[in-house]
Amino acid sequence: MKNxxxxxxxxxxxxxxxxxGNKQVGSGGQGAQALEGRKPTPKAExxxxxxxxxxxxxxxxxxxxxxxxxxxxxxxxxTGRPPTRKSDDHELVTGRNSVLEALRTKTPSTTxxxxxxxxxxxRVKEILALANHRGxxxxxxxxPELDRITGHDSVHQGVALKVPAYEYAVAEDVVxxxxxxxEVPLMVxxxxxxxxxxxxxxxxxxxxxxxxxxxxxxxxxxGVTASAWKTSAGAAxxxxxxxxxxxxxxxxxxxxxxLFVLGLDGDGDVELDALELADRPIVIxxxxxxxxxxxxxxxxxxAIVSIPISSxxxxxxxxxxxxxxxxxxxxxxxxx
Numbered sequence: 173m174k175n176x177x178x179x180x181x182x183x184x185x186x187x188x189x190x191x192x193g194n195k196q197v198g199s200g201g202q203g204a205q206a207l208e209g210r211k212p213t214p215k216a217e218x219x220x221x222x223x224x225x226x227x228x229x230x231x232x233x234x235x236x237x238x239x240x241x242x243x244x245x246x247x248x249x250x251t252g253r254p255p256t257r258k259s260d261d262h263e264l265v266t267g268r269n270s271v272l273e274a275l276r277t278k279t280p281s282t283t284x285x286x287x288x289x290x291x292x293x294x295r296v297k298e299i300l301a302l303a304n305h306r307g308x309x310x311x312x313x314x315x316p317e318l319d320r321i322t323g324h325d326s327v328h329q330g331v332a333l334k335v336p337a338y339e340y341a342v343a344e345d346v347v348x349x350x351x352x353x354x355e356v357p358l359m360v361x362x363x364x365x366x367x368x369x370x371x372x373x374x375x376x377x378x379x380x381x382x383x384x385x386x387x388x389x390x391x392x393x394x395g396v397t398a399s400a401w402k403t404s405a406g407a408a409x410x411x412x413x414x415x416x417x418x419x420x421x422x423x424x425x426x427x428x429x430x431l432f433v434l435g436l437d438g439d440g441d442v443e444l445d446a447l448e449l450a451d452r453p454i455v456i457x458x459x460x461x462x463x464x465x466x467x468x469x470x471x472x473x474x475a476i477v478s479i480p481i482s483s484x485x486x487x488x489x490x491x492x493x494x495x496x497x498x499x500x501x502x503x504x505x506x507x508x
Contacts, residue, residue, distance in 0.1 A: 287330035364460035372403025373491035440478030450504035
């Protein structure tokens with residue numbers, strides 16, 4: 173067969189060298205590093221994702237932050253973001269017991285709706301008295317209209333209370349105010365908690381044990397609803413709740429201010445009674461009951477803390493776990 177390329181016929185794909193008699197001896201040092209073996213394993217404290225490494229980094233960050241805040245008690249100048257609302261929509265609290273409890277706990281309210289010709293009992297009398305005392309507008313409307321505005325599936329019992337949207341704080345501003353008062357910041361952040369009763373219970377515990385505020389993510393999380401207000405027993409009126417557009421980024425921002433991020437998990441590497449960071453500025457992160465802490469939040473934490481309980485088959489819900497942790501932090505701070 174004629175070779176169309178004009179070259180000599182040979183093995184397909186073969187490459188001939190133009191130089192002869194110049195054989196290579198040895199590898200010339202190639203692969204020498206592989207023969208040296210692996211380098212020594214870094215110490216646990218030098219590995220950034222190891223719990224010991226996180227504790228070391230947290231300690232160094234705290235020392236730097238303490239010097240920064242010790243030099244000046246005034247809060248840092250910020251660009252000043254206004255408090256954000258989760259929505260501009262209002263909410264209606266319905267039912268005599270619910271409306272009465274909301275008014276008793278001083279839930280912010282704008283309008284009380286009363287059905288015409290309602291049967292007045294002791295609860296309705298107290299509802300009207302509290303609404304008058306607090307200057308809440310009272311509107312008497314026909315029952316079909318009350319059915320319409322509350323939803324036909326709602327059991328309103330002839331009363332409904334209009335609650336405005338909650339105004340959220342900014343987490344960094346809450347922390348700066350604590351530093352400005354020479355107080356050690358104590359915050360609680362919620363990661364994926366959707367039950368408003370848990371939020372209300374956590375707000376109440378935060379206020380009871382000297383916490384400065386609660387942080388909720390903007391997405392996939394409960395907001396401050398009327399139900400949360402009721403469960404907090406009025407603590408939501410004096411404990412700021414901040415909304416985080418991105419919880420991980422907010423936690424990183426607080427870490428840069430000198431706070432330590434402690435996640436709660438049953439498989440944590442540090443037991444609560446052995447926690448050494450209680451007297452320092454901290455954020456306690458509480459995960460959802462079903463999924464726990466998210467991966468990104470877990471990686472952001474300086475330590476994962478577990479609460480020792482008597483039986484491995486038992487577990488604590490989010491509100492109780494937060495309360496136990498806040499109590500232990502408060503106890504250790506009093507001891508200091």
